[in-house]
Amino acid sequence: MDDDRTTRASVIIVGAGISGIAAAKVLAENGVDDVLILEASDRIGGRIRKEQFGGVTVELGAGWIAGVGGKQSNPVWELARESNLKTCFSDYSYARYNIYDRSGKIIPSGIAADSYKKAVDSAIQKLSQEQASTAHDVSLLADLPSAPKTPVELAIDFILHDFEMAEVEPISTYVEFGEREFLVADERGYEHLLYKMAESFLHISEGYILDSRLKLNKVVRELQHSRNGVLVTTEDGCLYEANYVILSVSIGVLQSNLISIRPPLPRWKTEAINKCDIITYTKVFLKFPYKFWPCGPEKEFFIYAHDRRGYYTFWQHMENAFPGSNILVVTLTNEESKRIEAQPDGETMKEAMEVLRNMFGPDIPDAINIIVPRWWNNRFQRGSYSNYPIHVNHQHFNDIKAPVGRVFFTGEHTSEKFNGYVHGAYLSGIDTSKALLDEMRKDKGRKTENTQAFLLEPLLALTGSLTLAQPDALSNLHKFDLPRQMFLPEPIL
Ligand SMILES: Cc1cc2nc3c(=O)[nH]c(=O)nc-3n(C[C@H](O)[C@H](O)[C@H](O)COP(=O)(O)OP(=O)(O)OC[C@H]3O[C@@H](n4cnc5c(N)ncnc54)[C@H](O)[C@@H]3O)c2cc1C
Numbered sequence: 001m002d003d004d005r006t007t008r009a010s011v012i013i014v015g016a017g018i019s020g021i022a023a024a025k026v027l028a029e030n031g032v033d034d035v036l037i038l039e040a041s042d043r044i045g046g047r048i049r050k051e052q053f054g055g056v057t058v059e060l061g062a063g064w065i066a067g068v069g070g071k072q073s074n075p076v077w078e079l080a081r082e083s084n085l086k087t088c089f090s091d092y093s094y095a096r097y098n099i100y101d102r103s104g105k106i107i108p109s110g111i112a113a114d115s116y117k118k119a120v121d122s123a124i125q126k127l128s129q130e131q132a133s134t135a136h137d138v139s140l141l142a143d144l145p146s147a148p149k150t151p152v153e154l155a156i157d158f159i160l161h162d163f164e165m166a167e168v169e170p171i172s173t174y175v176e177f178g179e180r181e182f183l184v185a186d187e188r189g190y191e192h193l194l195y196k197m198a199e200s201f202l203h204i205s206e207g208y209i210l211d212s213r214l215k216l217n218k219v220v221r222e223l224q225h226s227r228n229g230v231l232v233t234t235e236d237g238c239l240y241e242a243n244y245v246i247l248s249v250s251i252g253v254l255q256s257n258l259i260s261i262r263p264p265l266p267r268w269k270t271e272a273i274n275k276c277d278i279i280t281y282t283k284v285f286l287k288f289p290y291k292f293w294p295c296g297p298e299k300e301f302f303i304y305a306h307d308r309r310g311y312y313t314f315w316q317h318m319e320n321a322f323p324g325s326n327i328l329v330v331t332l333t334n335e336e337s338k339r340i341e342a343q344p345d346g347e348t349m350k351e352a353m354e355v356l357r358n359m360f361g362p363d364i365p366d367a368i369n370i371i372v373p374r375w376w377n378n379r380f381q382r383g384s385y386s387n388y389p390i391h392v393n394h395q396h397f398n399d400i401k402a403p404v405g406r407v408f409f410t411g412e413h414t415s416e417k418f419n420g421y422v423h424g425a426y427l428s429g430i431d432t433s434k435a436l437l438d439e440m441r442k443d444k445g446r447k448t449e450n451t452q453a454f455l456l457e458p459l460l461a462l463t464g465s466l467t468l469a470q471p472d473a474l475s476n477l478h479k480f481d482l483p484r485q486m487f488l489p490e491p492i493l
Contacts, residue, residue: 009036015248017046022429028201050189054287070178087182095301151305172417185321252382272399278383386413
């Protein structure tokens with residue numbers, strides 16, 4: 001049998017996104033360096049993902065460091081500064097003055113400003129209604145805000161609700177770290193921050209991680225846990241055992257049936273997981289032979305007003321980030337994202353070209369290349385990021401991040417303040433590992449106290465006849481669910 005089939009470690013981390021890598025780094029810094037990171041895809045980064053497109057490096061997943069310029073420094077901004085990551089300030093404030101109608105006319109700024117104010121008022125009203133309905137306060141439920149009707153109202157409503165630039169409730173990220181956002185425009189990609197983190201505890205050579213503690217293409221399909229340890233099975237039939245596991249997979253994956261957990265998670269946990277919504281957010285990149293759109297600092301973002309909400313609404317040119325790249329990006333969300341994921345990319349290019357010709361006239365050139373990321377149909381993601389309903393409370397977050405026995409949870413969705421963001425994922429990885437280290441210390445204390453009693457356990461006599469190198473014994477135990485973790489060594493601390 002392949003040696004790889006029965007690997008063991010103190011801690012297994014499922015997923016090598018930023019939360020998983022940050023969690024592993026904290027463990028390594030605290031002496032737990034026999035960690036095993038199992039990643040389903042062939043790369044680290046998860047939802048931080050670069051791609052070469054049209055001669056530059058574009059970010060298919062997270063693109064911005066959001067929350068910069070406040071009193072407190074965003075930790076991801078700090079990592080970017082330490083690495084001299086090239087970024088570019090995004091000024092969204094002019095976007096509302098660059099709204100095109102279907103005949104290519106720019107909506108006069110007065111009308112745009114009025115529609116914007118109306119949409120903000122209506123969003124605030126809707127928010128207080130949602131709060132009132134959660135608090136069962138009927139007196140506040142009388143006036144329902146009017147639904148957006150015109151293409152301009154629909155476009156602004158889309159930007160307010162589906163796009164992160166102008167949400168109405170106070171967002172912890174902006175309150176704590178500042179309101180500025182910077183687009184990563186670095187050939188090394190946003191993922192460079194993960195490689196910098198990884199190089200402090202994994203062996204990296206010439207940009208490649210060459211360390212057997214990181215295993216790529218390992219799709220975790222089953223997780224067995226007991227009072228004494230965990231046993232993880234991957235799609236290729238390998239078995240990994242450890243004292244603890246940290247699950248850093250997305251909320252979409254937790255809601256899917258990709259990983260079967262035995263015994264199943266308790267009801268309070270599954271309820272917390274299922275209560276969370278997932279946003280699908282798709283950036284479609286289009287490469288052109290030359291640019292035909294207005295450039296300049298106030299023109300970076302522009303909006304298309306169509307009578308179908310969210311139909312190729314939000315556009316950005318990449319000239320500020322990558323001058324001369326001749327690339328446009330259009331953002332679609334949720335149902336529109338799922339719709340274009342299901343059709344051939346050529347169809348999406350045709351639709352986008354029709355929209356662009358409505359805005360800029362019939363003579364513009366055809367796009368020469370397109371990328372349509374598929375976050376929804378990616379079984380290792382199942383969406384782009386978590387979106388908690390407004391009425392979700394503190395207890396819910398406690399439940400979503402609370403460990404179940406030896407199974408710990410991390411990832412952007414476990415961050416009460418910063419869910420949905422890279423810094424939320426990063427900080428959650430650190431927090432989860434700190435909680436696990438506490439647990440390991442307590443466990444070690446308990447074990448020391450019980451050593452005498454433990455030595456008398458009759459089951460211990462079996463250890464001599466059962467070793468991890470015995471595949472048959474292993475598979476039998478797996479099948480009959482015996483407490484094989486009884487025999488696992490102590491965690492290293
Ligand atoms: C299109 C898009 C745009 C975004 N824009 C921004 C932005 O501008 N700014 C911002 O701050 N945030 C943004 N985000 C959100 C940000 O990318 C995420 O919050 C963050 O990267 C999540 O990190 P994570 O470690 O929690 O999860 P992930 O990065 O998803 O890591 C989880 C890992 O688990 C792996 N995995 C899944 N299932 C298994 C399995 N069964 N076995 C083994 N491994 C498994 C996955 O392959 C993945 O690598 C965006 C996200 C998307 C998708």
